[in-house]
Amino acid sequence: MLQKLKIDYLDGDVLLEGYYAYDDSIKERRPVVLVAHDWSGKNEFSCHKADQLAELGYVGFALDMYGKGKAGNTKDEKAALMAPLIEDRVKLQRRILAALETVKKLDHTASGQIGAIGFCFGGLCVLDLARSGADVKGVVSFHGLLHAPEHTAEHRIRAKVLALHGFDDPMVTPDKVLAFGQEMTYAKVDWQLHVYGNAMHAFTNPQANDPDFGTVYEKNADMRSWTAMRSFFKEVFGSEPDSI
Secondary structure, eight states: OEEEEEEEEEETTEEEEEEEEEETTOOSOEEEEEEEOOTTOSOHHHHHHHHHHHHTTSEEEEOOSSOTTOOOSSHHHHHHHHHHHHHOHHHHHHHHHHHHHHHTTSTTEEEEEEEEEEETHHHHHHHHHHHTTOOOSEEEEESOOOOOOSSSOOOOOOSEEEEEEETTOTTSOHHHHHHHHHHHHHTTOOEEEEEETTOOBTTTOTTOEETTTTEEOOHHHHHHHHHHHHHHHHHHHSSOGGGO
């Protein structure tokens, strides 16, 4: 049976609230996958992704980048929550590393078997988790922001990296995609980039329907990107947990 729990944790004096799910019929410790939310904050979408990961046999952990109870509804509110972390990537990396340290202590987590996925802003967060040099097996960015931090110290990227990108995404233009590829190649990362045609930003979110803003759901890209993620983690972890 799927168990769904909340857990408070800290980044310094900032109280954060994570949500995690796991299948209690699986007795062995298993890999955990962090889920980084979009610019809205930890919401139903990211928690649902944690549930879906748990259904695959992982521990799914929807992390919190903003603070317990903090979420945005309007574009202005979301931008105001996201901006301090976009502008201070050291702070952003510290915040997601707090989530990483939290999941290491969960009872059901296999030692050293940690991955991460993120959506939009969350895609940037998991890429920065990898850029921090954290000991994670692999990270997956779904229609994420790709630009590298300017002022953080360079670390060896240990994680394998998969970026899932919509070709028509106006927020991540071809020059930014090229720069990302060059960054990963220069850093000698085991990296992949999958580009989906006819897909804009937020192509995995069924609620996205704002073509003028550049956020539109695209069913095929959503399905294909989730399949790509499953294949990636099967490679990264050796197999899916339910087949161990």
